[in-house]
Amino acid sequence: MPKVLISDSLSPRAVEIFKERGVEVDVITGLKPDELKAIIGKYDGLAIRSSTKVTKEVLAVATNLKVVGRAGIGVDNVDVPAATASGVVVMNTPFGNSITTAEHAIAMMFALAREIPAANTSTHAGKWEKNRFMGVELYGKTLGVIGCGNIGSIVADRAVGLKMRVVAFDPFLSAERAQDLGVEKVELDELLRRADFITLHTPLTDATRNVLDAKALAKTKPGVRIINCARGGLIVEADLKAALDSGHVAGAALDVFAEEPAKESILFGNEKIICTPHLGASTTEAQENVALQVAEQMSDFLVTGAVVNALNMPSVSAEDAPKLKPYMKLAEQLGGFAGQITETGLKSVTVEYEGQVADLNTRPLTAIVLMGLLSPLLASVNMVNAPVIARERDIKVAETKRDDAADYQTLIRVVVQTERATRTVAGTLFGGEKPRIVQIEEVPVEAELSEHMLFIRNEDKPGFIGKLGTTLGDAGVNIATFHLGRTEAGANAIALVSVDQEVADGLLERIQGLPSVVRAKALRFQA
């Protein structure tokens, strides 16, 4: 039974879901990095929010870990490239807290417009300062939304409902989507110049880091109010403080900080700044949503192989997972075969899907072909990191699909172009589940792969089979199955021999020396 650790505070619904779906679960929150490292080796999955830091060091000792699930959106606390390199799938729940976070941004905007926190403190202190707090209306004001994705577009929609004018800067926002949302798509400088309120909703990336620095703030309208419920690091905090101190910025509402937890900040103690401790996602509804979703996604992955909302792997639906399973084995064998018979640098790989398999989601299969192909060449390859490794090595990867079946109802063909040759291997499923190799290079052959195989290219001449059998027999190697194929009588032939033990190098040399043998290679496959 797979085992998951929940290491941040998640709604108890998560535990129930894991158990209902056959996953054992421990909840241990507040672990220090060394404490996490000491126990993570036991777990197949790690469910987190934003406190647990999934670093390279943690991943290095997480020897059984298959999946990290983030109950929320941002994965800044996960070293995703390191997880990918270790073959660990990283998932998040991209929609579960969007409404809640958008509502927090709107609440912050109202709080800024009417100075509600300061008025609250003053009233509790018995001051009744009715003349001190003079707010501004939102009606008719311009809201600038930087980043108009899930949350930004909900904020925009609510602001339109409040009769605000909304301008949005987001390079990936289409004109049609902007029109549907009732927002005006503008460049950043125009947004800065026109907005009475600015709200940030981008991820923290190299392009968005410090997007509101002194230079950008100088372009804003005097009296602008700024809201950040996205990520600390989007605003240069010292520059914001200076702009507030000078009076150019009238107020700021911040849910997120460059350093979190923010126990100290140059921004604290200023009434013009409203702060909340990263509460954007903190509603009962959002926390139920994300906990439930993350537990469902992780359980499905661990139990059925379904992949949803992964940041480093193609999706596999729960419906597709059982259909893909037998093809996964075939894809691994084909990739492994091509990888073992390939001896020079790989330039490109084309995976051709024909017949029934062409109707499936083939991206995970291609990832597995790449895993099988690269495994003989590299130390730790898996279906998560194989596509990345192929890209890094400039290996071009292509897929082709043909719905109509030719000789087989379903077929996967792997064509590998190396510096010197083209290698082809194709396979099908017998009875819908048993992988069979049906073509090697141009030669038809029908073979089941076993752990130890001998692959021979030979000239189709009498006496070859007898000599090969004797050579193997003399070496005490038992033949389990023997498959032959040839293009035509007397032409190129292939022998695929399954043997009960490893073929040692000396024996391989003797086989290579037999008359009619063009090339002999010992291959190994997962049992």
Ligand SMILES: NC(=O)c1ccc[n+]([C@@H]2O[C@H](COP(=O)([O-])OP(=O)(O)OC[C@H]3O[C@@H](n4cnc5c(N)ncnc54)[C@H](O)[C@@H]3O)[C@@H](O)[C@H]2O)c1
């Ligand atoms: N405060 C919280 O508790 C809380 C809760 C949920 C999400 N968040 C954060 O809110 C942010 C937005 O989340 P989301 O779900 O809307 O993400 P999303 O991916 O749906 O939207 C992000 C948008 O930013 C845009 N974008 C990317 N680069 C940009 C750039 N250089 N300039 C302008 N726009 C750019 C993208 O095109 C996209 O439309 C994330 O940083 C997320 O981590 C915070």
Ligand SMILES: O=C(O)CC[C@@H](O)C(=O)O
């Ligand atoms: O888990 C949280 O409380 C914060 C979540 C939020 O920052 C997110 O990116 O989803």
